[in-house]
Amino acid sequence: MKSSLYDQAIGVGSTRHPLQRLHYQLLAGLLLAVGTPLLARMGLEPWAAFSISDQVTVTSAIFAHMTGYMIYRRLEAFPGVATSSTVLPAFTFSFGLVLILIIFFRLDYSRIQVAGSFVISASWYLSLHVFMQRLEPYRLAVVPGGNVDRLIAVEGVAWQKLFSPDAAQGKVLAVVVDLRADLPETWERFITGCVLSGTPVYHVKQVVESLTGRVEIEHLSENTLGSLNPNQVYFKIKRVLDWLGALAVLVLASPLFLILALAIRLETPGPALFRQQRVGYRGAPFTVYKFRTMRAEADGAIAEKEKAITRDGDKRITRVGRILRRTRLDELPQAINILKGQMSWIGPRPEATVLSRWYEAELPFYPYRHIVRPGITGWAQVSQGHVAAVDEVREKLHYDFYYIKNFSPWLDLLIVMRTIKIMLTGFGAK
Incomplete structure (x- = not known):
C-alpha cells in the first residue's frame, strides 16, 4: 500500500x-x-x-x-x-x-x-x-535489472533510476529492486548496504501491487499459502451484517421498489424483474435478481453470449433503464440474493454463466475469485468500471485478487464511499 x-x-x-x-x-x-x-x-x-x-x-x-x-x-x-x-x-x-x-x-x-x-x-x-x-515528495529509487521497467508506467511516484551502485541517489524514501533477478555482485552489496543503513528495500511486485491495487498471479507457485484465503473471522461477521442490511433495505425501500417496478412496466412490456443465472460463491450457479433495464428480446433473436454482454450505447437499454443503471438502483433486488446467502453487498461481481465459462477457458486463474461471495459492488467495479472483453477481464481479475488478499472492513468501507460517489457520477455505467 x-x-x-x-x-x-x-x-x-x-x-x-x-x-x-x-x-x-x-x-x-x-x-x-x-x-x-x-x-x-x-x-x-x-x-x-x-x-x-x-x-x-x-x-x-x-x-x-x-x-x-x-x-x-x-x-x-x-x-x-x-x-x-x-x-x-x-x-x-x-x-x-x-x-x-x-x-x-x-x-x-x-x-x-x-x-x-x-x-x-x-x-x-x-x-x-x-x-x-510539499515537505516530502514521494520519490523511489529503482535498481536496474529484472522486471523493473513496468514501474515507470505507475503514476503518482517520482521514479529515480540508479545507473551505478556508487552514484549518489539523492533523497529517496525507499529502493525498489527485482529480487528474483540475477543481479551483479556490486548491486547485491548496494542492496545489503541500504538494508543495513535503514533504507527500506522493496520487491518490485510488492510495490506494483501496493500502488495499483491489483494482484497479478502468473504462476501457481506465486500464490503463497493462505494469501488468497479471506479473514475467516471477518468473513462470518460480514455475513451477519450483509443479512441485516438486506433485510432493512427490503423493508424500508419496499415503496421505492413498487414505484420503480411500475415505471418499468409502463415504459415497455415485460416483467419488472430481470432474472439471470450467474456463477457465485465456490462456483455454485444461482439466479440473480435485478430491475429490468432492457427491452425483452424474443427467444433466439440474439446469441446467448452476446445477450449477456452490455456494450456502450446498447440500444436495448430503455430510458428508465438508463437512469437505473446510472444510479445503480437496478441492483437493489439483489438484496433477495443476499438474504438467501448467495451474495454479499461487497465482493467480486458475479458474471453470467455463459460469460464465466468463456473467461475460465481463457484465464486459468479466473475461478479463484469465487473464494468469497460475489457482491453488488466491489473493488474492481469502483476502480475499473464495467468491462466484458477478455483482456479487460484479466485486469479486473487482478483487482478481484487484491480485494480477496486485503479482505477487511477497512477496504469494504472505502468501497462503500467510492460506490456512493459513483452513484452520483455514473462512473462505469453502460
Missing part, C-alpha cells in the same frame, strides 16, 4: 520533521481540536471545564478525534486514495457516531465544543496533507 510504504520509508533516519511522526500528528491534532474550543468557551465561562456536560463533551471529542484519525489512516493505506478524499468522510462518521451515542443515552453536551472539534479536526489533517506533500 502506498501509504504503508511511505510510513515505513519516512520511519528511518533522525532528520525528519516532527510532523512526519504519526504520534506528533495525533497529539497536535488532539490539542488543537479539543483544546481550542474548550479554551474559547472558558474565556466566556471560566468554570466550563468543570461542568459534567463539558467533561462528557471533551471525552467524546477525544474519542471521536482518535476514531476519525484511525479510520482515515486505514483508508489512506489503499492504492489510489488521497487523504483529501478520506479526511472529511472519516471524521464525519466518527463525530456522527459519537453524537448518536450521546443522544441515545440522553447525555448533556456542548454543541459548540462538538462542532468546533469536528471542524478543526478535519481542517488540521487536510492542512497536514498539503504540508507533507
Whole structure:
C-alpha cells in the first residue's frame, strides 16, 4: 500500500520533521481540536471545564478525534486514495457516531465544543496533507535489472533510476529492486548496504501491487499459502451484517421498489424483474435478481453470449433503464440474493454463466475469485468500471485478487464511499 510504504520509508533516519511522526500528528491534532474550543468557551465561562456536560463533551471529542484519525489512516493505506478524499468522510462518521451515542443515552453536551472539534479536526489533517506533500515528495529509487521497467508506467511516484551502485541517489524514501533477478555482485552489496543503513528495500511486485491495487498471479507457485484465503473471522461477521442490511433495505425501500417496478412496466412490456443465472460463491450457479433495464428480446433473436454482454450505447437499454443503471438502483433486488446467502453487498461481481465459462477457458486463474461471495459492488467495479472483453477481464481479475488478499472492513468501507460517489457520477455505467 502506498501509504504503508511511505510510513515505513519516512520511519528511518533522525532528520525528519516532527510532523512526519504519526504520534506528533495525533497529539497536535488532539490539542488543537479539543483544546481550542474548550479554551474559547472558558474565556466566556471560566468554570466550563468543570461542568459534567463539558467533561462528557471533551471525552467524546477525544474519542471521536482518535476514531476519525484511525479510520482515515486505514483508508489512506489503499492504492489510489488521497487523504483529501478520506479526511472529511472519516471524521464525519466518527463525530456522527459519537453524537448518536450521546443522544441515545440522553447525555448533556456542548454543541459548540462538538462542532468546533469536528471542524478543526478535519481542517488540521487536510492542512497536514498539503504540508507533507510539499515537505516530502514521494520519490523511489529503482535498481536496474529484472522486471523493473513496468514501474515507470505507475503514476503518482517520482521514479529515480540508479545507473551505478556508487552514484549518489539523492533523497529517496525507499529502493525498489527485482529480487528474483540475477543481479551483479556490486548491486547485491548496494542492496545489503541500504538494508543495513535503514533504507527500506522493496520487491518490485510488492510495490506494483501496493500502488495499483491489483494482484497479478502468473504462476501457481506465486500464490503463497493462505494469501488468497479471506479473514475467516471477518468473513462470518460480514455475513451477519450483509443479512441485516438486506433485510432493512427490503423493508424500508419496499415503496421505492413498487414505484420503480411500475415505471418499468409502463415504459415497455415485460416483467419488472430481470432474472439471470450467474456463477457465485465456490462456483455454485444461482439466479440473480435485478430491475429490468432492457427491452425483452424474443427467444433466439440474439446469441446467448452476446445477450449477456452490455456494450456502450446498447440500444436495448430503455430510458428508465438508463437512469437505473446510472444510479445503480437496478441492483437493489439483489438484496433477495443476499438474504438467501448467495451474495454479499461487497465482493467480486458475479458474471453470467455463459460469460464465466468463456473467461475460465481463457484465464486459468479466473475461478479463484469465487473464494468469497460475489457482491453488488466491489473493488474492481469502483476502480475499473464495467468491462466484458477478455483482456479487460484479466485486469479486473487482478483487482478481484487484491480485494480477496486485503479482505477487511477497512477496504469494504472505502468501497462503500467510492460506490456512493459513483452513484452520483455514473462512473462505469453502460
